[in-house]
Amino acid sequence: MRRSATLNPSRMPSRTTLEVFIAIASLRQRNYDLHGAELELRKALLIFPQEPIASANLAIVLADEGEQLRGRDATNKYNQAEALFRSAVTARSDSPAMHANFAAFLIRRGRLEEAERMLQVATILAPDNETLAANLRGVEELRAQAQPGRDGKERRVLTK
Numbered sequence: 001m002r003r004s005a006t007l008n009p010s011r012m013p014s015r016t017t018l019e020v021f022i023a024i025a026s027l028r029q030r031n032y033d034l035h036g037a038e039l040e041l042r043k044a045l046l047i048f049p050q051e052p053i054a055s056a057n058l059a060i061v062l063a064d065e066g067e068q069l070r071g072r073d074a075t076n077k078y079n080q081a082e083a084l085f086r087s088a089v090t091a092r093s094d095s096p097a098m099h100a101n102f103a104a105f106l107i108r109r110g111r112l113e114e115a116e117r118m119l120q121v122a123t124i125l126a127p128d129n130e131t132l133a134a135n136l137r138g139v140e141e142l143r144a145q146a147q148p149g150r151d152g153k154e155r156r157v158l159t160k
Helices: 014-030 034-047 052-067 071-091 094-106 111-124 128-146
Strands: none
Touching: 014 034, 014 052, 014 071, 034 052, 052 071, 052 094, 071 094, 071 128, 094 128
16 A cells, blocks of 8 residues: 655755745645745744745735734734844845835835835846836836825825
8 A cells, every 4th residue: 555645844854844834835825825824934934033035925924914904903914024024135135026025015005115215226136127127117106196296285195
């Protein structure tokens, strides 16, 4: 009789285990199982507490969860997400993707000035990336629209 293959994380090298948890979290997230994705990424961070890719992925999941909540629960998720993004950007300050992901979070939170700074850094790190350049132009346009008009009345731009 053949035994079915099973994953036993305690017998795998730590880096492989980390990658397995991140992959499982990604599958759960794609299937709209945000809580399950969060749990898998927290397991990954138990192995490598400062791992920037796991931190950034968890931040994205927490932000998505925060959008489904209200009040204090949402604020807690957003605060956790922001702390994880900051940690990931600090750990991988050379990564345009880290800066771009944090910028996307900041845009969703309506924090356009901070998002613009993150995208500026990302475009410096990857000057040939047209997507980053387009995103930066888009944020600059949103900020210009949000500036007070000539009549002195502030214009607000709603972001999700």
